[in-house]
């Protein structure tokens with residue numbers, strides 16, 4: 378990069394936003410051997426590694442059941458299908474989020490209802506949820522059936538408060554932990570904080586595979602059995618019986634084999650993310666609004682996200698020095714063309730709107746060394762004082 382050259386040694390080579398090569402270098406032998414074993418046994422669909430991974434995932438987060446599937450989006454879809462959610466049902470979710478929860482609800486004919494977030498954790502505001510549920514109930518056209526809190530950037534949502542609202546209105550809580558797998562709230566691991574939890578193994582997520590993958594966690598035996606059937610075309614006890622309309626939602630054996638190796642070092646990677654987040658916080662506090670973990674929470678630090686005034690300008694200055702940043706998400710869901718039809722004019726989400734204009738995520742992964750991190754920090758400070 379010529380501009381980097383001219384700026385001297387401080388602006389060296391481009392930095393990756395998420396560096397999967399660092400992890401690969403650490404466990405390449407183990408992953409290659411695991412892949413080779415699958416190539417040799419040849420059970421590419423529902424091979425032994427799938428069940429083995431599910432046992433390990435359940436043990437990791439203390440859940441009774443872990444049911445792997447083809448993606449985080451399929452995990453959401455499978456849960457809503459298993460709960461029989463469809464036409465006439467309202468599914469509440471934050472408007473400041475990835476579209477997968479809205480997509481799953483809308484594909485089943487249900488109505489996504491968008492709710493504002495709180496500025497501290499970027500997550501669902503339970504008061505805004507309460508108001509939205511009451512409004513839906515007053516109108517009487519839809520039944521309030523489910524709420525999908527999203528643990529944005531790896532920060533667990535305020536589950537106790539959300540659960541209280543859900544219980545009062547007979548709704549199921551489906552935690553979207555795609556960005557927060559490994560996080561804890563009051564000592565409890567994400568995976569057991571809601572009635573049912575989903576996560577994603579997309580490569581850049583805290584625990585990622587080498588393709589698409591996802592998982593559902595629950596303590597509920599009956600729900601688990603239904604989801605296991607749904608991910609296999611609705612298969613019954615006999616493999617030739619189809620007792621419900623399902624999908625092809627399985628995780629590949631190869632991805633399961635890779636995830637077993639990655640899960641073995643995941644705890645250590647979570648500790649590294651925490652260390653890196655702490656260092657960002659110490660160096661950027663007072664310079665920019667840094668993310669604060671609320672009391673009792675141990676985030677998974679899927680992303681490290683600042684709130685800035687001149688966000689786009691800062692991002693451009695960093696980009697010019699080979700420092701990538703990302704904006705999750707520049708537009709609230711209720712303003713997206715696909716979901717506008719679900720957003721009544723009365724919807725107000727001032728916190729989400731403000732965040733959409735001002736969030737900026739910095740490079741974050743367990744293999745970010747301190748020299749690179751300090752280069753990023755230096756560039757952020759320079760950009761903010763420019």
Ligand SMILES: *Cc1c(COP(=O)(O)O)cnc(C)c1O
Nearest residue numbers: 448449450475477555577578579
């Ligand atoms: C990534 C993500 C998903 C979807 O996961 P996929 O595995 O990509 O389908 C859902 N919700 C959130 C919050 C995500 O970040």
